[in-house]
Amino acid sequence: MAQSGQVADAVSRMTGRPVELVEITTYGDTSREHLAQMGGTGVFVTALRDALHRGEVDFAVHSLKDLPTAQPEELALAAVPVREDPRDVVVARDALKFTDLPRGARIGTGSPRRMAQLNAYALGHGLDIETVPIRGNVDTRIGYVRDGRLDAVVLAAAGLTRIGRIDEATDFLSVDTVLPAPGQGALAIECAADNADLIASLARLDDPFTRVAVTAERSLLAALEAGCSAPVGALADLLADGQIVKEMRLRGVVGTPDGRSLVQLSTTGPVPETHDQAMTLGRELAAEMLAQGAAGLMGERAH
Numbered sequence: 001m002a003q004s005g006q007v008a009d010a011v012s013r014m015t016g017r018p019v020e021l022v023e024i025t026t027y028g029d030t031s032r033e034h035l036a037q038m039g040g041t042g043v044f045v046t047a048l049r050d051a052l053h054r055g056e057v058d059f060a061v062h063s064l065k066d067l068p069t070a071q072p073e074e075l076a077l078a079a080v081p082v083r084e085d086p087r088d089v090v091v092a093r094d095a096l097k098f099t100d101l102p103r104g105a106r107i108g109t110g111s112p113r114r115m116a117q118l119n120a121y122a123l124g125h126g127l128d129i130e131t132v133p134i135r136g137n138v139d140t141r142i143g144y145v146r147d148g149r150l151d152a153v154v155l156a157a158a159g160l161t162r163i164g165r166i167d168e169a170t171d172f173l174s175v176d177t178v179l180p181a182p183g184q185g186a187l188a189i190e191c192a193a194d195n196a197d198l199i200a201s202l203a204r205l206d207d208p209f210t211r212v213a214v215t216a217e218r219s220l221l222a223a224l225e226a227g228c229s230a231p232v233g234a235l236a237d238l239l240a241d242g243q244i245v246k247e248m249r250l251r252g253v254v255g256t257p258d259g260r261s262l263v264q265l266s267t268t269g270p271v272p273e274t275h276d277q278a279m280t281l282g283r284e285l286a287a288e289m290l291a292q293g294a295a296g297l298m299g300e301r302a303h
């Protein structure tokens with residue numbers, strides 16, 4: 001609701017037309033199942049797409065990282081606005097930083113991607129932590145720390161920022177420690193593919209660099225044949241020389257949730273100028289990761 005409200009405000013500012021928010025509850029919001037076990041993709045997205053198909057709403061706002069990688073042809077990804085901070089953050093007791101957590105600290109996260117990378121870092125740096133699978137909305141997850149059941153939880157910075165609670169983060173995890181989910185921090189604005197006028201209006205919210213970056217990240221995810229709950233991290237960023245953007249770097253990681261096996265690779269090249277070039281960059285890095293055994297680390301659920 002928060003992020004949709006922000007997009008609604010931006011659309012009315014730009015077009016001078018009022019935008020009405022229609023609240024839709026998705027399976028991902030209500031199910032108590034662990035995301036990694038829901039088997040697939042689309043649990044936060046399907047109900048919104050159904051409302052689009054039924055004509056109950058004109059456009060929908062998704063967290064881009066929740067979108068399945070295959071785009072249905074009757075829907076257009078009309079805009080990918082400027083991305084928020086893509087990093088994950090820690091909310092810990094006593095304002096602790098991740099690396100200052102005491103021996104045996106219990107860290108809540110339901111994400112195999114976060115588990116894999118947190119455990120890999122801990123193994124490599126002599127930290128003794130235990131990752132504990134949890135689910136629920138922000139209140140529920142932070143609640144586990146406030147009531148003392150867990151020492152820390154890990155969440156996306158973007159989610160906290162959008163609801164005005166980023167000041168509760170006690171540590172920002174460097175992307176060198178935990179690579180975010182493909183598309184994390186970005187939004188996707190979707191509408192009917194045949195509504196050219198609306199697509200043209202919404203396109204004014206599009207940020208071409210964010211779009212190219214998330215396209216490469218999601219192409220990597222798709223080429224690994226992994227779903228949104230797979231232990232896959234990816235991030236594309238620009239390498240600049242002063243003010244002049246020189247190249248784009250794409251980093252990818254796949255690991256087992258225990259952190260014992262990790263395939264992490266990076267590639268750097270010219271900033272893609274087309275959708276196809278961004279797709280190729282992701283596919284090529286995925287092919288290298290698969291050559292290094294990435295498929296064996298993703299487990300049954302990834303497929």
Ligand SMILES: NCc1[nH]cc(CCC(=O)O)c1CC(=O)O
Pocket residue numbers: 063064065066154155156157158159183184185186
């Ligand atoms: N997994 C659910 C989900 N989908 C999007 C966000 C918020 C971050 C974003 O918009 O990228 C979250 C919560 C989280 O990961 O903490």
